[in-house]
Amino acid sequence: MITDKTKPCPAPQTCGFWGVTTNQNLKMINLALLAALIAVESEGNPGAVGDNGLAFGILQLHSAYVQDAAEWAGEDWTHEDAFDPEKAVEIFAAYVERYCGDSRLPKGMSREEFIARTHNGGPRGAYKDSTLPYWEKVKKEFDN
Numbered sequence: 001m002i003t004d005k006t007k008p009c010p011a012p013q014t015c016g017f018w019g020v021t022t023n024q025n026l027k028m029i030n031l032a033l034l035a036a037l038i039a040v041e042s043e044g045n046p047g048a049v050g051d052n053g054l055a056f057g058i059l060q061l062h063s064a065y066v067q068d069a070a071e072w073a074g075e076d077w078t079h080e081d082a083f084d085p086e087k088a089v090e091i092f093a094a095y096v097e098r099y100c101g102d103s104r105l106p107k108g109m110s111r112e113e114f115i116a117r118t119h120n121g122g123p124r125g126a127y128k129d130s131t132l133p134y135w136e137k138v139k140k141e142f143d144n
Helices: 016-022 024-028 031-042 063-073 079-083 085-099 111-121 129-143
Strands: none
Touching: 031 085, 031 111, 031 129, 063 079, 063 085, 079 085, 085 111, 111 129
16 A cells, blocks of 8 residues: 555555545545546646646645635635645545535436536536536546
């Protein structure tokens, strides 16, 4: 098991998410989905920077995403916290809690698709056609 937080996790499902698998905020999230998201977003590299320098960490979080999750969770997370895998997953979990509750789940859509497309496209991302190709990438990883 890879536990060195300074090294990329080439296979997130084997990394124990750097110890965050017991986080209570993850109760709504399928950990295999989380592994698939990490694989698609950064291949497990906590130092990843993408989207022309706007997205950070294993989950490629944008500043507005972090701020939104922090507001919801009552935390003082900053965009740079996305480089810390444990905090990145906590931020992700807060975002999912805020926007992916049962009452918002679109009829006929799986929870995993709903979470992935919301992560990719924002609070209404599950309803955007532009998030379908992203879901297909995540689904391919998720199904492996």
